[in-house]
Amino acid sequence: MDKWYQDMFKGELGKYFLTFFDWRKDWTEKEIQFLESALKKGLILDHCCGVGRLSIPLSSKRQVVGMDLSKYLLVEAKKRGREAGAENLWLVCGDMRHLPLRPNLFDNVMNFWTSFGFFSHEENELVLKEIVGVLKEKGTFIIDIGNPEWRIINFQEKHWDERDDFYMLVERSFNWENKRNITRWIFIDKKSKKINEITFNHRLYSLQEFKKLYKKLGLAIQEVYGSCLKEPFEQTKSNRLVIIAEKGN
Ligand SMILES: C[S@@+](CC[C@H](N)C(=O)[O-])C[C@H]1O[C@@H](n2cnc3c(N)ncnc32)[C@H](O)[C@@H]1O
Structure with missing residues (x-):
């Protein structure tokens, strides 16, 4: 499988991608509101944090670790964090298939804005397994992804x-x-x-497929929404799929 996920977030393409993060500003505020109400107390892992679009504002009240593969985006995240005076933000470079993080460390892991499905089905499952591994028992995992049916x-x-x-x-x-x-x-x-x-190219996953994967990996689904505005999830009408789950069956 080609490594587009390495090429897209650096160099000239990375510069274009930076404009997408800024273009998403209005939506970012809504996502922050949602996350502040949905995340548990304690440490947060912003899994595939990009430029820290979400981790920087969240870190004004919470302790956040941002992890991403792209050094280009992490440098930008560091700069933006410094400008925002973010003191409770730590940035880590790593590959989501092999998280360079201690097991059972996080109270929360969040994966936002379609940052899942980049690899083969087996490797995508490994990504979820790694997430479960770094979560504490009863820790929260929130994913926000495109809804394939829509x-x-x-x-x-x-x-x-x-x-x-x-x-x-x-x-x-x-x-x-x-x-x-x-x-x-x-x-x-x-x-x-x-x-x-x-x-x-990325693999799209329906809610039914997530349910199967989560069951297998020890994640219990708590809530499902069709957006970060907590709209009900409707299989054919919701553009997004937002799942809140907890570690432990
Ligand atoms: C669509 S962006 C989302 C960024 C961020 N979650 C947000 O909401 O602004 C996807 C992110 O996944 C990161 N990424 C791609 N492949 C990765 C990998 N193998 N391991 C960790 N991060 C990866 C990219 O560098 C990029 O920052």
Whole structure:
């Protein structure tokens, strides 16, 4: 399997990705409100923290460890954390398949904004197993991910978007055999006309599949929502799938 998840979050593509984090600002406030009410007391792991979009604001009241593979994004997170005066934030570089963290350490693990499904099914399961491993007994795990049923019903094969400095063309297909969504992003810089592109694919998981995986790995589902606004989850109508679970069957 190609390593798109290494290429996407660094260099010129990383710069484009930085603008996505900022573009998500309005939504970030809603996610923080949701997390403050849903997370348990105690230490939080922001699993795949990116630029610290969520860990930095959360760390004003809580102790947070942010973990990510991209050094490029972690450098940016460090800079943003310093600017925000974040004193309770620790950043760690690591691969989610082999967490460089002590077992049974965290009261909470959060995985937000579609940061799951990047690998083969077996490795995705390993990612969940690693999360369970670093959680304390009765610790909380919250995932926020795209809902595959909604995606397929509302499938957009091609579309384009315009931002301040660039155009973005998007092409998508879905492989029914392995349930992978294949996306091609093409960026055209308005000034230089330079083109950058990346094709990435990730495995989509339905609520039913999460239920099976969680049961196998020792996570008990507590609440399921269709968004961070706590809207009820509707299989075909919800664009997001937000699951709150607890370690221990
Ligand atoms: C869509 S971003 C989400 C970032 C963050 N959770 C947020 O909500 O702003 C996905 C993140 O996963 C990280 N990532 C990709 N592959 C990874 C891996 N193998 N291990 C750890 N992090 C990884 C990327 O560097 C990126 O920061």
